Amino acid sequence: MMNKTTQATIFIAALSYSTIATSDDKTSDIYNDPQLSQAIKLCKNEVEKYEKRAQSTARFSFWSAFVGATTGLLGSALAGHASTATVAVLSGTAGVTNGMQQQLNGVGYDQEGQQRTRNEIVQTVGTLVGEYAVAQSAEDRRRSLIKITFACDLYKTTEKGTGT
Secondary structure: OOOHHHHHHHHHHHHOOOEEEOOOOOEEEHHHOHHHHHHHHHHHHHHHHHHHHHHHHHHHHHHHHHHHHHHHHHHHHOOOOOOHHHHHHHHHHHHHHHHHHHHHHHOOOOHHHHHHHHHHHHHHHHHHHHHHHHOOOHHHHHHHHHHHHHHHHHHHHOOOOOOO
């Protein structure tokens, strides 16, 4: 039985289109099986989507925090010099951006949530690719392929706050 580090290494190697080694150091080209190649490609696409979402949510979070902080600062600075309505709009905008960020974080649509989901895919599929790599029979390999495809399909259809 392979440990989780070995399984994750196998999955990462598969994502990189490389040759892998099983726990007993037998080397095999993981892309000899076109069905496994297809399953890995599907999973790689999902992993990349979550990575891109993590990057875009980090940018969004930064800019919304910047807008909130700037409008809050302006509201405070203009409190004695501007109309009440102007100060209220600036302060309200600061509060709304903060509330919006908290709400998005609460549903997993923040950088950490996206990366957590990405890591779940890598861990789950890494385990399943490890099962495939050590499978003794064609039937066991077929079952592993079905599990890999099914696991990645679940992440395709699961919103997890991402709006796929």
